């Protein structure tokens with residue numbers, strides 16, 4: 001019995017010494033927002049540095065992972081890229097289970113997507129409670145066609161929201177959005 005106990009302690013000790021295994025914090029985050037705002041493109045830019053002009057709508061959910069470092073801490077993000085929706089559905093609630101934070105994505109060229117984001121945020125908060133999220137207004141490369149202006153962004157910032165303007169196409173501020181969410185989930 002004593003030998004077994006010692007062996008167990010040795011295994012536990014070794015496991016905890018291997019970087020990236022037991023000590024790695026893992027967090028599930030969700031991409032939430034209307035259709036075609038660029039949720040999949042943001043994940044793809046962040047994980048593989050690639051972008052495609054082709055629109056392939058997401059069916060159900062696609063899960064990716066990416067390891068990041070926030071401060072001195074390594075963290076594994078499990079990225080749940082949900083199908084676009086303007087309204088909350090029961091399905092969303094089941095996908096959200098266990099989520100530690102989310103990117104609420106809108107398309108700067110379509111005002112209805114920011115309205116949908118505001119409503120979705122309330123619905124998601126009703127399920128998850130007060131977990132960190134970032135409002136991501138995407139397609140910054142099309143700024144000339146944006147209908148979401150400075151005052152709208154200020155409005156959300158004045159509510160205490162983090163707002164980040166991104167372009168999945170050009171890679172602008174995409175990493176910043178995910179890393180900021182990572183930092184918020186660690187309470188930074």
Ligand SMILES: Nc1nc2c(ncn2[C@@H]2O[C@H](COP(=O)(O)OP(=O)(O)OP(=O)(O)O)[C@@H](O)[C@H]2O)c(=O)[nH]1
Pocket residue numbers: 033034035036037038039040041042052053054055056057058059082083084085138139140141142166167168169170
């Ligand atoms: N110009 C520009 N186009 C973008 C950007 N991000 C995404 N797109 C385009 O917008 C379309 C939709 O992108 P997706 O990433 O599939 O959007 P989604 O939110 O995942 O869509 P659903 O899965 O249907 O909800 C595609 O044609 C992309 O190429 C961007 O930053 N700039």
Ligand SMILES: [Mg+2]
Pocket residue numbers: 039040041056057058081082083084
């Ligand atoms: Mg998608």
